Amino acid sequence: MSAAVMLDAAGLYKAYGRISVLRDVNLTIGAEEAHVVIGPNGAGKTTLFKVLTGEVGINSGRIAFRGEDVTRLSAHQRVHRGFGRTFQVARVFPRLTVADNLRIACEARHRRANPLAGLGRAAAGEVAQQGAALLAETGLARYAADLAGALAYGDRKRLELAMVLALQPVLLFLDEPTAGMSAAERHATVQLLRKVKQERRLAMLLTEHDMDVVFGLADRISVLHYGELIASGAPEAIRHDARVREVYLGDGEAHA
Amino acid sequence: MAVADVLTLLVNSLTWAMATFLVAAGLTLVFGTLHILNFSHGGFFMIGAYVAYSLAQAVGASDSVALYLFGSLAAGVLVALLGLVVDRLVLRRLAGVEDAYILIATYALLLVCEGATKLVWGLKYQSVMPPQALDGAWVLGQAVVPRLSLFIIAAGVLTYAALEIFLNRTRGGRLVKAIAADAWMARLMGINVRRVYTATVALGFALAGLAGGLLLANQALSPSLASAFVIYAFGVIIVGGMGSISGAFAGSILLGLIDAVGQWVLPTLPGLPFFAAMTLILLLRPQGLMGRRQ
Amino acid sequence: MSATAFFGAGLRRDLLVLAALVVAGLLLPAALNRGLIFIAGMVWINAVFGLSFNLLFGLSGVLSFGQAMFFAAGAYGAAVLTQQWNVPFLLALPLSALFGGLLAGTVGAVALRRNEGVYFAILTLAFAELLHLLVVNTALLGKNDGLSGLARPVLGAAGLRLDLGAGDNFYYFIVLACAAAIALIRWVVATPFGRALQAVKQDPDRAEFLGIPVRMHRLAIFVFAGAMTAFAGALVAPWAQIVTPELAHWSNSTNPILFTLLGGSAYFWGPAMGAVMLSAVFYVTRTLVGISDLVTGLLLLSVVLALPGGVLGLADRLLRATRHRSAGHAGKEAEA
Numbered sequence: 001m002s003a004a005v006m007l008d009a010a011g012l013y014k015a016y017g018r019i020s021v022l023r024d025v026n027l028t029i030g031a032e033e034a035h036v037v038i039g040p041n042g043a044g045k046t047t048l049f050k051v052l053t054g055e056v057g058i059n060s061g062r063i064a065f066r067g068e069d070v071t072r073l074s075a076h077q078r079v080h081r082g083f084g085r086t087f088q089v090a091r092v093f094p095r096l097t098v099a100d101n102l103r104i105a106c107e108a109r110h111r112r113a114n115p116l117a118g119l120g121r122a123a124a125g126e127v128a129q130q131g132a133a134l135l136a137e138t139g140l141a142r143y144a145a146d147l148a149g150a151l152a153y154g155d156r157k158r159l160e161l162a163m164v165l166a167l168q169p170v171l172l173f174l175d176e177p178t179a180g181m182s183a184a185e186r187h188a189t190v191q192l193l194r195k196v197k198q199e200r201r202l203a204m205l206l207t208e209h210d211m212d213v214v215f216g217l218a219d220r221i222s223v224l225h226y227g228e229l230i231a232s233g234a235p236e237a238i239r240h241d242a243r244v245r246e247v248y249l250g251d252g253e254a255h256a
Numbered sequence: 257m258a259v260a261d262v263l264t265l266l267v268n269s270l271t272w273a274m275a276t277f278l279v280a281a282g283l284t285l286v287f288g289t290l291h292i293l294n295f296s297h298g299g300f301f302m303i304g305a306y307v308a309y310s311l312a313q314a315v316g317a318s319d320s321v322a323l324y325l326f327g328s329l330a331a332g333v334l335v336a337l338l339g340l341v342v343d344r345l346v347l348r349r350l351a352g353v354e355d356a357y358i359l360i361a362t363y364a365l366l367l368v369c370e371g372a373t374k375l376v377w378g379l380k381y382q383s384v385m386p387p388q389a390l391d392g393a394w395v396l397g398q399a400v401v402p403r404l405s406l407f408i409i410a411a412g413v414l415t416y417a418a419l420e421i422f423l424n425r426t427r428g429g430r431l432v433k434a435i436a437a438d439a440w441m442a443r444l445m446g447i448n449v450r451r452v453y454t455a456t457v458a459l460g461f462a463l464a465g466l467a468g469g470l471l472l473a474n475q476a477l478s479p480s481l482a483s484a485f486v487i488y489a490f491g492v493i494i495v496g497g498m499g500s501i502s503g504a505f506a507g508s509i510l511l512g513l514i515d516a517v518g519q520w521v522l523p524t525l526p527g528l529p530f531f532a533a534m535t536l537i538l539l540l541r542p543q544g545l546m547g548r549r550q
Numbered sequence: 551m552s553a554t555a556f557f558g559a560g561l562r563r564d565l566l567v568l569a570a571l572v573v574a575g576l577l578l579p580a581a582l583n584r585g586l587i588f589i590a591g592m593v594w595i596n597a598v599f600g601l602s603f604n605l606l607f608g609l610s611g612v613l614s615f616g617q618a619m620f621f622a623a624g625a626y627g628a629a630v631l632t633q634q635w636n637v638p639f640l641l642a643l644p645l646s647a648l649f650g651g652l653l654a655g656t657v658g659a660v661a662l663r664r665n666e667g668v669y670f671a672i673l674t675l676a677f678a679e680l681l682h683l684l685v686v687n688t689a690l691l692g693k694n695d696g697l698s699g700l701a702r703p704v705l706g707a708a709g710l711r712l713d714l715g716a717g718d719n720f721y722y723f724i725v726l727a728c729a730a731a732i733a734l735i736r737w738v739v740a741t742p743f744g745r746a747l748q749a750v751k752q753d754p755d756r757a758e759f760l761g762i763p764v765r766m767h768r769l770a771i772f773v774f775a776g777a778m779t780a781f782a783g784a785l786v787a788p789w790a791q792i793v794t795p796e797l798a799h800w801s802n803s804t805n806p807i808l809f810t811l812l813g814g815s816a817y818f819w820g821p822a823m824g825a826v827m828l829s830a831v832f833y834v835t836r837t838l839v840g841i842s843d844l845v846t847g848l849l850l851l852s853v854v855l856a857l858p859g860g861v862l863g864l865a866d867r868l869l870r871a872t873r874h875r876s877a878g879h880a881g882k883e884a885e886a
Binding site for chain 3: 075091093094111113118144147164167
């Protein structure tokens, strides 16, 4: 793992009205690091995601990506800088085919922020090739002509991942990537994520409940409790951290 | 600016405000509960006015305030019955429909109202004289205060008071508010939400019809009455907060004042301050003065 | 070609349909009297009006209740330019379209700040009413009477002179001008921009997180639709030879909504189909006061409640049913 810091979030405060959801959260993610955030429901994991990816604003704090201050940037601007985001309930374009979905993602990467940009012939060819390659990589080639809305849940998650990878991100935000999956699907997803991470040298930030997934993927773990980050470090260190055991595992929160 | 002018301005703005509130009350009630923005509300207001007009014609020339009021109530009842039919045939079917299509459907309903009105009553503009007790004006120094204006203001305030009492002090009203806040929860607690919806629709339409009757002598009667009032009613409930009766009341007064001041300051561009205010609110505080941010 | 669900695939087929419609349109004067030709011209203009609206509604999921303001901007723009400033019509036409686009840019920059559709719809309604008020109260624009006596233009260049006021010439001009506009609209739908808009319609958050600047896209299509609407409006000025504030009234904003829903918003030609049908309805019911409103309202209601796909949607379903049945029969015959 290289020493370069990819994401540096400091002093994040987020409140909805008088309810503070995130309090003085500090988080760093290094290059090619898989960082998992765990914590009980309501601890603020999804809000942390929203704040880091630009879906909602923060009340105070600073977010730096590769040295650049991205705190004020919109979600799509952060995507252009290299963010990728998947949602807890996979979001794809339901009334378009699987191939169409990928085409949108690939074209979006070429067009970036210019709504009027078109695609030259070379770029169009690239888009077609890229789409086909991603379909093959995620095992969705046989569904290319099916409507995305008709896909089974696990396939939809893979499609979403493929779409996000089409953007050629460097930092992936995965919100509970194995939520709602069977043990076999979960295992397959972990393998896929490991492979993708290694081949593309991605950094990742995930939230997860399943401890097998957490320890199977994580290079570092952070623990969120009522909006505060109470521990952050290597998996083994977290496993033995006294406060974490008391606050998290002691709540009766068993394996998902 | 002389006291007389200020008084005139106040009376004018409050008259406009209460007239608009009378129309907007039913609209915001239905939106708050069923979350349907009923474009056709203005159409049923218009039908209420025409019904009251026909009743007055049938009874013959009369100068009784009581009869004027009775006509309004009758219009309210009749339009409420129409509302039940509309609810059964149209509104219920809009339950799962997307917002955009709901707007379009209720607009279609407005067209039906306008068409039916033209068919039954023709295109002519009619002018209805108020009963003698409400005709004419009081002269206070330099100011002229039309009696009809005071009647409308009183009608608006009384309607507001009645609605507030109903919503906050009666069981029925509290049911309506509960369902408006959380229909799912209400169902869970065994409340027959469907029945309350129907009752709310009936009440909303009754208010439209009643407003039509009460305002009969206020403006010319014509098939374009619906379009004239619909936009103002929209503006008022948006400024006040969609779903809030108090909001509609406060919003109508605020917009009435803005409109009256605007007419004095910018007489060549009537209506501009109204739309400017409406636009500003939509941009800066879309939930309105008293609405809850979703 | 692989299967795709994009609205706008099949560009070549639609351009052929357009060509056929142009040929049919150009042949109409041989069969119809002057009065009906006037209506035919209005149908072409209304088709462009409806198609522009559907760029917002069907393609991008943006519902505007104020498109009349752009139609009126184009109509009044063309009237003022040609009648008061003596600008040649061939220049006034694109200028009016540009004016519509600029107006849309201004309104859109403000109105698109609110993401919830209902607020945007009502904001556009409010802005349109504002424009309506301004038009009614401006002496230069003829106030309530509007601007009348607009002449059919005479085109002249390099010694050639074409009097569009003679015979059915202006009708032919309308057909060709509208066809050009329709072709442009159709082309835009098939671009990556058009595809991105469809994605924005289905899931704006997902689109934003793919790096698609959602608000910019909506603004861009709003401007384009505004320009095309103004283009259609500009053609009305010399065709009807009068422009009145009615064109800016919000009932005119609902016309393209009617065309689109009646024809079917999921089909490119839906709004055109709706324009034809509604013109027929209006013509048939023109003598019976109130019937046109009634019929239109009932039609629209039935579309929303029972036929959300519109007429073309119904036709599509029937076609699929018969294809299904004949496939079934063929299967049975093979077995026999």
